[in-house]
Amino acid sequence: MESVTDTFESTLDDARESLTAARARYQALEQTETVPHSIVDALSSFERELEELDDRLDVHGKDVEIAERVSGRIEALSGVLSALTEHQKTVIESDVRRLEKEWELVDSVEDGPSTAAIEQNYAILTKLVETGRHERIASSERIDIDELEAELMAMRHETRARHLDGEYATVLVEHTEELLPEIHEFLSALGDENDDRTSFADGLKLVKQRVEQAKSRDEGAVDDASVAFEGALMLHYTTARSYASHALASALASTIRDTDLSIQANIDECVARGDSSRLLEEIGEALTGEAAQSTAGRVKRLLAEHDGSVMRTAAATEFDIDDLLDHITTLYDDGTITDITIHFEQ
Structure with missing residues (x-):
């Protein structure tokens, strides 16, 4: 039978392993996802708690219970960061998917040096998604999805002036209809109590009306088709994020139940509302x-x-740099901080 000390040490080892995994997830999210301040605080608080437990010389049954509770909370923290990682992945993949449809539209009617750089950047984005390196996309200084979308929007406006209205309207309608099933999928996953389900459904109805109008007439068809495509892009963006938030709420609910965390909110209601x-x-x-x-x-x-x-601490918490520098000065004066290193930008 395992001794109290062995059980205690084994529990601490499991807790340290979970904390290491949680810290690795946080480092991947740090610059790319808004992690609540309390979650950031928990990482350092748990490290301190484990150190205090590790310093205990005489271990008793109550110490094992404390270690097990700390280990369970660390497991919950790891689950939260895992859920946030999946949320990031869902959002980025939907953004790249939308960018794909925008690129296909431009590529189908344009060709030349103006599209070469966009094609290269899109290829890089696709490769990063395929290899599971979503955090590289979110933190990249070289490739910005919002900037790429702005470039493609400008090219769409230029393209319209160089092509026959009827031909361009047909292409716009085709690409709009390719986005609609994904928007339906995002909406269908939302709970009945999620207000976004109704508001987005109304917007989807308007997009479909514009599509039908573009199909039923020649004069003005490109106007209807353009409005429909831009509306579909906007809906894809918003419904994907609402879906990601709903999925995150579901994952967090599972973490709460699996780790027996005690919270005040009604879990089922939060999930239903996303x-x-x-x-x-x-x-x-x-x-x-x-x-x-x-x-x-x-x-x-x-x-x-x-x-x-x-800089990293300010970005991850509610402290601004001036506040941090004031506290650092205090810590330095009382001897808590023994040295300060300054890095100059190259």
């Missing part, structure tokens, strides 16, 4: 607990979590 923000907020409060901590101590732990980087 209210992932409320669940994230309450999970953060449950993970960090109600133990008070000094601002200076919190700043110290957050700086340690971000390798001493003021």
Whole structure:
């Protein structure tokens, strides 16, 4: 039979392994996804809790219970960050998919040097998605999906002036209709209590009306087709994000139930509304607990979590750089921080 000490050590080992996995997920999300401040705090708080448990010399049954509770909360944290990672993946894949339809439209009627750079960047995006490197897309300084969409929109407007209205309207309608099934899929996944389901359904109806008008007449068809395509792009963008938020709420609900976290919100109602923000907020409060901590101590732990980087800490928390520098000065004056390194931009 395993001794109390062996059980305690085994529990701590499992907790450290889960915390390492959680930290790796956070590092991938840090610059690409808004992670709630309480979740960032939990990473450093758990490290401190494990260190305090590890320092115990005489281990008793109650210590094992404490270690198991900490391990369970760390498992919940890892589940939250995993859900946020999947949310990021869903959003990015929908953005690249929409960009694909925009690129196909332009490529079908345009050819030349003006499209070469866009084609190259689109190929890079596709490759990153295929190889599962979604965080590289979100944090890339070279490729920005919003900028690519703006370039493609400008090219669509230029293209319209160089092609016969009837021919261009036909192409626009074809690409609009290729987006509609995906929009339907996003909408059908939303709960009945999700307000987006009704509001987006109304917008979808208007897009379909414009498509039918474009098909039924020659004069003015390109106007209807253009409005329909732009409307479909907008709906694809918004419904994909609503779907991603709904999926995130569902994943967070599973994490709460699997790890027995205690929260105040009605979990089923949050899932039905796709209210992932409320669940994230309450999970953060449950993970960090109600133990008070000094601002200076919190700043110290957050700086340690971000390798001493003021810029990364400011980006990940509610502190601005001036506030952080004030706290760092205090920590330096009282001897908590022994040295400060400054990096100049090359």
